Amino acid sequence: MSDEIVESSLVFILQQAQETGAERLDITFFGGEPLLAKDKIYQIVDELDQRAAHLTRSYKLSTNGTLLTEQVMNELLSRRVFLSLSLDGSPETNDLYRKRAGGQGTAKRIEEAARLLLKHNPCASVTCVVTPATAGRVAPSVDYLYELGFRYISTTLDYSAEWSVEHFKALKSSYKQLAKWYEGKMLAEERFYLSFFDERIRTRTYKPLAAHERCHVAGKHFSIAPDGALYPCIQFVTTEGRPEFIIGHVNEGFDNACKQHIHQASEKEKPECNGCTLEARCSKWCSCINFASTGTIDQASPIACYNERILMEIVDKTADRLWKKRSNMFVHKHYNPDYPIIAHLEANL
């Protein structure tokens, strides 16, 4: 991203905040690997701290950790940038896909970065992406991350990959192993977050998200590409040659017609989901998942559909067992509104 685009982006962001009357600003730095441009990140944060001092600000950065050093860590911490690490599990699993240009695995380096990150922020989160090739290794991967010290583990499927029924058979077996792992940890009153399970339990213990509460693609959120093009969400930035998803430019502002068209498409009913008993609990409305999976935003993702059908039952049965045993941690984690604060306080001690 050139200096000119950086400046235009800052102006555009502040304009948007003013026009919409926003009180808070959430900035997330994505890549590729954003730390390749760490100086630009420092510059953007410093500028926003000065120019948007009247707004509540939060900065997040998603990194693969290969460039994370003590010095970088200190620079980011001094700017209150919250880091999330991408690590797909045990070294063998991670090195299947995450390799250096020379072909060497990155796991060892990332593990060092993870320890560094956790030393400075015990609440740091890790994102573990499950691909068809790693479908059978989810439970050991999660356990590895947990043993490494992570307590906030976000797990997600690679929705852009080519999944088959056979892959899901392996995944189902993994989920069953993971269910035992989750149950054991809960009964031992361990504090942790595992998105695969906790988010699905949440779809039952919390009210289903109303349309206006969901991620507002091409609405409140937007992403800025290195060339200044505006996209509805980070997942769309890679749509080279798909100009229909560009919703404007930092120098020219939003193309409102395009923005509205995308937003409306994302809100469309999904007739293919009619009559599904999990409709209120699944993520069919997530445009990013639908786009990554189908190339469109108004069609439900078959990958997500398969995943929810398999995972929801396993999660519900696990939760039932914990409820039947009256797991104290289960009750507080899912029904005590103060739990996130307590867990955060405890993790930082």
Next chain:
Amino acid sequence: MPKQKLKVQPLKRAYQPKYPSHSDPNPLLFPETRPYPFSQKMIDALGQAGFAGALLLSPLAASGQSDNGATKTNPFTIERTNLPYVPIYYGTGQPSRLSREDVIDFIHEVFVSEGLSPNRDTVFTAEGVSIPASSYDESCKIGFIWLDYYNFGAGMRKQSLYDWQVSSFKEEQLRERFVEIRKREYQQYARNPERFLNSLVDTRYRNRPIDHNYKQDLEEKLPQLNEQAASEQYFVQRTAAYEFAITLVRYQDEPSVERYYELLLRIDQEVEDPIERWICAKKTAKIASHLGRSVESLATALDEELQSILSTGSFDTFSERINRLTELLHLDHGNRYFGKHNEVNALLVEILNTQKYEDREAKCEDLALLLDEREVSLAEAHQLEQAANDGAYFIAPISYFDNRSIYQNSYNYNVPDSLSQELTALQAQMKAATTDEERNEFRAEIWECRNKINSLRREEATMKALRHLEAEVRQYIQWAKAQQGY
């Protein structure tokens, strides 16, 4: 092998989880929920922060605790019902107890105030249980039943000649008991004949011809019988004959039970054994009570049935039909529904109006089921407790004999000033009255005023008991919710 392609498929039947959803009560409110399990590090940190630290986190720690101090145990067990009860026929020392009129509406409202949606007076049916729930929320499977004389079924009463809910009349037991009592009386007679015969004047003796005859027979015949066994046997038989005669006299001038009197006359003619005659009179007494007191439709149907029975030539057939009729009437062993409950009454009349006995049988079964739905046996009450412990459903058995149903009428009741002044004024006016007519008027007004005070006194006392019961019911609901898992 080519890979199978994925496609979106609506899931028509999904696994139904049991853990509480967002629409269920928050489990943090359940009494069983323990406070948040703080880590040792956190506890140590709190310790270092001292009282301020404890204050800082106390709302968080407390968020797992119910604020109503609910119990972890079921407050309405069978043991607390004091059932089966022992009937007490005499004595004035019995405590006052809440009635169904006091309790049912009140407790129903407690259930409503707890966010439940119970229905009043529903028949609850489950495996081994068919009972009239006083109030029951079907969706949350929780409610209560008020147990009292109106719905006591089999096993609820100890030491009873009539085992409630057993339709057949226990003739043998009745005979044994009759003979046993009369033998004891004979012992009294044998010890002091004069005293015994004189005491009859104070009990059964009414100076009628039958009384004279009985006394005279005992005085004349018994001394002639040398052997004690023969003497005793004569006493028992003569007393049975005397008691049957009393029954005859009792009904002979009652127009409403004319047909029953004819029935007794027929028995008197046909049955030789005096004890047997007495048993027949006992057995058929229900007929008389229904003829005399029942609603018109039932009295008419019974009268027609009796006419038909009396027209029977053969005594065996006559006896068989009488037995069938008494068995039918003993279906309502406690005299609680026949002539009182519309649905039950209609079916009973329909049975009596059905000519063929074969056709009556199915209807009798329906009647028995209908009555069974109105009653709770001790076995069913135990079943309720078991079901609650298993988490299947929760119907609290609240009994008339439960000690929590007792209320103490307080003589320390503070009479409202207005009533106190009114009473004093009336008493003064009565004292000053010059005629009996005036005095009677004031007496009536004083009576009314005292009734008002008594009514208020009772209201205060019952309300105190009801408030205590309310707290127990709320605990029961909390306990049930925790057992049920929502």
